[in-house]
Amino acid sequence: MKRARKWFAAVAVPLLLAATACSQGGESGSGPAQGGGSGEKPVTISYWVDSRFQLIKGMEDKTPNFGDYETLQAKKFMELHPHVKIEVQALTWDDIPKKVPAAIVGGTPPDILRDYLGRTAQYAHQGVLEPLETLLPKEELDDYIQDYLNMYTIGGHLHALPAYAWSAGMVVNKALWKEKGKEALLPKADNPYWTIEQFDAAIRAVADKGKVFPLGVQIAVPQGDQMIMNWFWGFGAKFFKNGDYSKVALNSPEGVKALEHLVKLNDDGLLQPSAVTAKAGDLDTLMWQGQLGAYSDTLAVWSRLSAAKQQGKTKGDHELVMVHQPNADGVKNGLPVGPTGFAVFKQKDEHKRKWVIEFLKFLNNTEHQQAYAVNAGQFPVKKSAGVPMKDDPNYAVLQKIIQERGLEDMGLTIPKYAEIRVLLQPEVQAALLKQKTPAQALADYEKAANKILSGK
Structure with missing residues (x-):
């Protein structure tokens, strides 16, 4: 803390x-x-x-x-x-x-x-x-x-x-919910929080097979690790605990629940197409075309959307709003910086x-x-x-969340950060592809990451 x-x-x-x-x-x-x-x-x-x-x-x-x-x-x-x-x-x-x-x-x-x-x-x-x-x-x-x-x-x-x-918080295209008269399912600026259950209900309300994909998560490359880490934090899992950088902490009951839930969302067709290979640019393209409901991102998304509009790369309505990542009951996760x-x-x-x-x-x-x-x-x-x-x-929404929930530790300055950063995405991919169970994927990640951190 x-x-x-x-x-x-x-x-x-x-x-x-x-x-x-x-x-x-x-x-x-x-x-x-x-x-x-x-x-x-x-x-x-x-x-x-x-x-x-x-x-x-x-x-x-x-x-x-x-x-x-x-x-x-x-x-x-x-x-x-x-x-x-x-x-x-x-x-x-x-x-x-x-x-x-x-x-x-x-x-x-x-x-x-x-x-x-x-x-x-x-x-x-x-x-x-x-x-x-x-x-x-x-x-x-x-x-x-x-x-x-x-x-x-x-x-x-x-x-x-x-x-x-x-x-980074969660950026939502409110226009998709407005089209279906489901805007009330989204958090408001003065209370930008929602539970996992509320989030599930909201994304399923706008899902349209092959047309609208409610949630985008970048797991193709380590570059977008804040997206996947935000998901784990929402379930109460931590990358490191209490400043102990000698071992990772994602392999926990909370971490397994987070990955199990992500796998279910993918199984139900609620993630972007080709979830294990889609990169940040692919997610932006889906958002600009009015096909993506939400993804984890920074305030820079508004500048990118403006550029896409000027270049004629957008379709449909866009009313992007910043809210917090969904969280499990009793979890008050912060934000990465x-x-x-x-x-x-x-x-x-x-x-x-x-x-x-x-x-x-x-x-x-x-x-x-x-x-x-x-x-x-x-x-x-x-x-x-x-x-x-x-x-x-x-x-102001990000400011409010930071004031009320604080920040999450990504271990950015530890000597082995770059080495362990690249290990998580392949394990998440393996879980989504049914090559491993979520529990096995996180256990394998823990073993590989801790080996690097220990130098053994």
Whole structure:
């Protein structure tokens, strides 16, 4: 619970404080004298990013593709510092957990990487990142909510600079229930909770074989593990218990019940088609076509829906609302939180290191923090960024759940997280395919995961 409370503070504080946004604008944190670089030795910086931002609000015509926004940021910095050349590369979600480790092994990692804490933490454990607490000025670090800096401190070093954080609930397309006159079966914004029984009744009310699939769950790849973990938490199962990272805890009576129920939903045709192979993009496609009732996601889904509408990829009505994951009687599960940050790989050239850090500060200045939060549907981590989405009712729902239920521990920063993360999905797939019973699948997962955690 101590860890959950720490994480709660990390996300809740920026929501509860009506901080006034800093007026530094787009050039804050841009470093030494602007427009200069006169006499400076040329520097080339490689900057790799995830596929997060597209069709930035107010810049839609300039940012139709992933990587466009980051290229514009780089261009602005290069205008300020002509001796600096920045090479931007946007990686797909499938490529980022493969290409970065391969580049590290090959000795050619990017200078700056923007990625999820669950992955950057592993690079910290490998000892390939710069310790940022020694490279960033105190006044810069003082602007960050301390709990995020604590979360990013591994082995006494700030391994990356947090940028924004998601929290995931259940996104429901209320329009499908309205069409059938069953809207009353859904939770309301002022009480976003429902039991497993209420959830079952609601999804069965809109099920239409071959046309409408009430629930989407991503189990094809580890990338969507918060979706499946939310399901386990709803039954009272935990990934780890009480901060004990020496062993996983999913193989429990609660965990078995959760997986048994998921198998039954699949047997009854209530999950998306090809449930064991459908990826996040497939779930989005079903949602955009009015064929999916609900799935676990972050506030970023609204930005993706907006982009899909502009691209003519939607069909039917969409009234998306955020609610909590269903929970078993007596269970009051919280929400997962996943920060993304900027990691700097170790530099050999002191001059280049200086300019990599200047670019890092520019990337995470107040103006960019606000843009990240709004366009990713996530929470800013700088005090000066304020609460850029405070009028969003779905943002308020997540805030309410976090305040009342706290956060769940995903073990993101443990050294073996990346290794045990990839083991769960295959076992869930085996259960859905009837290759194993739910009990056997979780027992096999526990055995494999604990072997890795113990190092034996």
